[in-house]
Amino acid sequence: MSKPLSDHDRKKQISVRGLAGVENVADLKLNFNRHLHFTLVKDRNVATRRDYYFALANTVRDHLIGRWIRTQQHYYEKDPKVSLRYNCTKETICTEMRNSMNLGLDMEELEDLEEDAGLGNGGLGRLAACFLDSMASLGLAAYGYGIRYEFGIFNQKIVNGWQVEEADDWLRYGNPWEKARPEYMRPVQFYGRTEHHSDGVKWVDTQVVLALPYDTPIPGYRNNVVNTMRLWSAKAPCDFNLKDFNVGGYIQAVLDRNLAENISRVLYPNDNFFEGKELRLKQEYFVVSATLQDIIRRFKVSKFGSREVVRTDFNKLPDKVAIQLNDTHPAMAIPELMRVLLDEEKLTWDQAWDICVRTCAYTNHTVLPEALERWPVDLFAHLLPRHLEIVYEINRRHLENVAAKFPGDHDRMCRMSLIEEGGQKRINMAHLCIVGSHAVNGVAQIHSDILTATIFKDFYEMEPHKFQNKTNGITPRRWLVMCNPGLAEVIAERIGEDFIRDLDQLQGLRKYVNDEAFIRDVAKVKQENKLKFSVHLEEHYKVKINPNSMFDIQVKRIHEYKRQLLNCLHIITFYNRIKKEPNKQWTPRTVMIGGKAAPGYHTAKMIIRMITAIGEVVNNDPVVGDRLKVIFLENYRVTLAERAIPAADLSQQISTAGTEASGTGNMKFMLNGALTIGTMDGANVEMAEEAGEDNIFIFGMRVDDVDALDMRGYHAEEYYKRLPELKQAIDQIAGGFFSPKQPDMFKEIVNMLMHHDRFKVFADYEDYMKCQEKVNALYKNPKEWTKKVIHNIAGCGKFSSDRTIAQYAREIWGMEPTLEKLPAPDDTL
Numbered sequence: 001m002s003k004p005l006s007d008h009d010r011k012k013q014i015s016v017r018g019l020a021g022v023e024n025v026a027d028l029k030l031n032f033n034r035h036l037h038f039t040l041v042k043d044r045n046v047a048t049r050r051d052y053y054f055a056l057a058n059t060v061r062d063h064l065i066g067r068w069i070r071t072q073q074h075y076y077e078k079d080p081k082v083s084l085r086y087n088c089t090k091e092t093i094c095t096e097m098r099n100s101m102n103l104g105l106d107m108e109e110l111e112d113l114e115e116d117a118g119l120g121n122g123g124l125g126r127l128a129a130c131f132l133d134s135m136a137s138l139g140l141a142a143y144g145y146g147i148r149y150e151f152g153i154f155n156q157k158i159v160n161g162w163q164v165e166e167a168d169d170w171l172r173y174g175n176p177w178e179k180a181r182p183e184y185m186r187p188v189q190f191y192g193r194t195e196h197h198s199d200g201v202k203w204v205d206t207q208v209v210l211a212l213p214y215d216t217p218i219p220g221y222r223n224n225v226v227n228t229m230r231l232w233s234a235k236a237p238c239d240f241n242l243k244d245f246n247v248g249g250y251i252q253a254v255l256d257r258n259l260a261e262n263i264s265r266v267l268y269p270n271d272n273f274f275e276g277k278e279l280r281l282k283q284e285y286f287v288v289s290a291t292l293q294d295i296i297r298r299f300k301v302s303k304f305g306s307r308e309v310v311r312t313d314f315n316k317l318p319d320k321v322a323i324q325l326n327d328t329h330p331a332m333a334i335p336e337l338m339r340v341l342l343d344e345e346k347l348t349w350d351q352a353w354d355i356c357v358r359t360c361a362y363t364n365h366t367v368l369p370e371a372l373e374r375w376p377v378d379l380f381a382h383l384l385p386r387h388l389e390i391v392y393e394i395n396r397r398h399l400e401n402v403a404a405k406f407p408g409d410h411d412r413m414c415r416m417s418l419i420e421e422g423g424q425k426r427i428n429m430a431h432l433c434i435v436g437s438h439a440v441n442g443v444a445q446i447h448s449d450i451l452t453a454t455i456f457k458d459f460y461e462m463e464p465h466k467f468q469n470k471t472n473g474i475t476p477r478r479w480l481v482m483c484n485p486g487l488a489e490v491i492a493e494r495i496g497e498d499f500i501r502d503l504d505q506l507q508g509l510r511k512y513v514n515d516e517a518f519i520r521d522v523a524k525v526k527q528e529n530k531l532k533f534s535v536h537l538e539e540h541y542k543v544k545i546n547p548n549s550m551f552d553i554q555v556k557r558i559h560e561y562k563r564q565l566l567n568c569l570h571i572i573t574f575y576n577r578i579k580k581e582p583n584k585q586w587t588p589r590t591v592m593i594g595g596k597a598a599p600g601y602h603t604a605k606m607i608i609r610m611i612t613a614i615g616e617v618v619n620n621d622p623v624v625g626d627r628l629k630v631i632f633l634e635n636y637r638v639t640l641a642e643r644a645i646p647a648a649d650l651s652q653q654i655s656t657a658g659t660e661a662s663g664t665g666n667m668k669f670m671l672n673g674a675l676t677i678g679t680m681d682g683a684n685v686e687m688a689e690e691a692g693e694d695n696i697f698i699f700g701m702r703v704d705d706v707d708a709l710d711m712r713g714y715h716a717e718e719y720y721k722r723l724p725e726l727k728q729a730i731d732q733i734a735g736g737f738f739s740p741k742q743p744d745m746f747k748e749i750v751n752m753l754m755h756h757d758r759f760k761v762f763a764d765y766e767d768y769m770k771c772q773e774k775v776n777a778l779y780k781n782p783k784e785w786t787k788k789v790i791h792n793i794a795g796c797g798k799f800s801s802d803r804t805i806a807q808y809a810r811e812i813w814g815m816e817p818t819l820e821k822l823p824a825p826d827d828t829l
Helices: 007-012 025-039 049-078 097-103 107-113 122-137 250-255 257-264 278-301 314-320 333-344 349-359 377-383 385-405 410-416 429-435 445-453 457-462 476-482 485-495 503-512 516-541 564-580 602-618 638-647 665-671 684-691 703-712 716-722 724-735 747-755 761-779 782-794 801-813
Strands: 082-086 142-147 155-159 162-166 186-190 193-197 200-204 207-219 226-235 321-326 360-363 374-376 426-428 440-442 467-469 550-555 589-594 628-633 650-653 675-678
Touching: 025 049, 049 107, 049 207, 049 226, 082 122, 082 278, 082 801, 122 142, 122 207, 122 226, 122 476, 122 801, 142 278, 162 602, 186 278, 193 385, 200 333, 200 385, 207 257, 207 278, 226 257, 226 278, 250 257, 257 278, 278 321, 278 333, 278 377, 314 321, 314 349, 321 333, 321 349, 321 801, 333 349, 333 360, 333 385, 333 429, 349 360, 349 385, 360 429, 374 377, 377 385, 377 426, 385 410, 385 429, 385 457, 410 457, 426 429, 429 457, 440 445, 445 457, 445 467, 445 684, 476 485, 476 638, 476 665, 485 503, 485 516, 503 782, 503 801, 516 638, 516 782, 550 638, 550 761, 564 589, 564 602, 564 628, 564 724, 564 761, 589 638, 602 628, 602 747, 638 665, 650 665, 665 675, 665 684, 665 782, 675 684, 675 761, 675 782, 684 782, 716 724, 716 747, 716 761, 724 747, 724 761, 761 782
Parallel strands: 082 142, 082 321, 142 226, 321 360, 360 440, 440 467, 550 589, 550 650, 589 628, 650 675
Antiparallel strands: 155 162, 186 207, 193 200, 207 226, 374 426
16 A cells, blocks of 8 residues: 655655645544544554545544634634635645655545545636635635535536546545534425515425535635535435325325425536526525525524524624626526515615615626626426515516606616516526625736626626626645645745645746756656656557647537637647648647537537547547547546646637636746736736746637627638648548548537537637747747746736735725634643
8 A cells, every 4th residue: 555755756745735724743643543443433454545534534624623623612702704605616625645655555546535525617606716715714714505405417428439428426434524404404495485474475385405504614724714515415304295195195204305305406517508497496595595594594693503593683794795697597596685684684675775785796708798697587486486575576667767867768677687688588697796795806917808898898888886797716725735745845946835725936936937946846847747657658548648749628518608619629730731742840739629519519519529539530640640639538627636736838719708707727838837828818818917827828819809800790711722731621521531430520520610500700800820830830949938837837926816816805805815724622721
């Protein structure tokens, strides 16, 4: 089992070990053996690797528990404002595991046994995990709320080149990080009808599902703060279907309990796409209702361990609670908070509305029309009849305000209504969020500007003070120190370790841009990461990797707007150039593309098949040899990202300008020493500002160019006729060059590109190819390449999620971050 550590490996662990703060190795060993024996009922003779992993995880958890309890106690004593983020996600945070190096165990083997808690889609879920890390590290009294999905985002298998989905049974062996809290179980109501009485409204004849909370500790960085992520699981009440518990129906009634518990069974796997299913709306209301009950319970008691009601004045709620809606998925928090304040706490509408608006804030994460949530009124009426009444009243008052400010502007009132008329009536959840929140933000400057200039223009003109920007960020603890300890160490040798909690300190690397030793060290770490990843790739894909080739990586959800197809056209063109001039000195590349396609998104699945088909041809062409390889990275997820990103030379961020709200993968690559080829979209714009435009490969249309092209009309065939290399590539795809057994396999993709491509792939092809030639030229000069890498790393400070969260705290939540360290549990207060 054990593998001795070289001095070099020990040295590389310095920064990482600091994440944990476990000083007493003897205690660690004792507790590890205790868990192996008493918790897992094993001894060393029969224990498996998974037993060792669970013993280790339980040991680390023990180490957190004292701090966890102490943190909650501290929050109750100090009674600070509390921030709640609604997310349907999280990654288990195990920043402490590497300490087990001292136990003579192979850490990497054990880490491979930890299941990814894939409880979110694409970047939105991962962003939430980074935010939780930062909130704990900044000492903010914050809770992350979501659903404890039994099955997270599916596992992707590639079978004969096609994506096949497998259920993600991540809880199969149990989850050592969570603690069930049945004492805080809450009832959630659905269906029924409303009764209006003189003393208020009652929601009656409802079906009840119980929400059972599971808590996971979220440790801050070296500050003894441990916050809580609370995920809700659906349970049927004991009297579920009681009316059927007669002689004939008893067994069926017990079996039907599954129907209630299906609410937390599975994550909907769509990213940037709205699917208006009843079960999805149930999930959204379930997490909102349970969470708001929890918030109000905590607000009322405000004394550690107490159940007595201390506070009853709800006017103070916005002073003590901030609720951040992470996209529109938790938008039901607005009518639900209103329902609680009106029907249960008996406040007036004006009092309740003032409290609601001052408490809630909304973050928008997409401008794609197909992603915006618009729920059918009929479904709402059936599932949540009281909430529909409340939404109608919110809308009535809202439209009165619009009419008062813009008298006679009927079109504006139609555009701004929460209810979309025409055909099937729908509720526009983004409009509900804007009206019911005191702050609305986009997630990169260009995105926030697009919101106020286009989809939310009317709302901006009505209430400009609500609109802000909060550029996304990533946690440097996971995305540098943990995943790239070699690079973290090389940086720490130059500027110390404080950059881990203050990423702006990376600016201090600018003075080393021309330092030969630093250039050499940075390049050496990259090469080591590439060699390590090459071993992984050769094991998994049986393709011989040239570790001296440029590692060119595009990993993200598969979507037309992210333009994996543009990447494919570059691969095909590069392949054709090598074939045409096989004796030329080409810059070798290993192109890797990874990401999941939503199971119902046919075009995205065809894009995956095309990437694998191109790989089958290119990787088996002896003329090309090791100058070009194409690999589709199967089952892209956090643990794979942690291997791939530190090994990348080139990061592809090539969405059509104006479509990617921010992106966060782009930031991870930048921090780990890759150069970016990208459009002026999302956070790429700010990355170019921070690193210097000369140090990033920018190409293609800007937002204004895209708009101008829309006005003129985009005609793909003009580019096809004018650009011979583009024509050749498209003809090869259409003619079956990459699918000889089924020549028309990709005819739908060709048809889309030629006749109805919303994302204008051909319009950026020529500039993209020119830009790729600049990339090739620079890669041939390793020293100059590495200098640009250093400029990029030095410009990453802005993209720490600590900066993002500090801005949310100060500018939206009215809270002040602190770097103050709490006393450790064994310290006296």
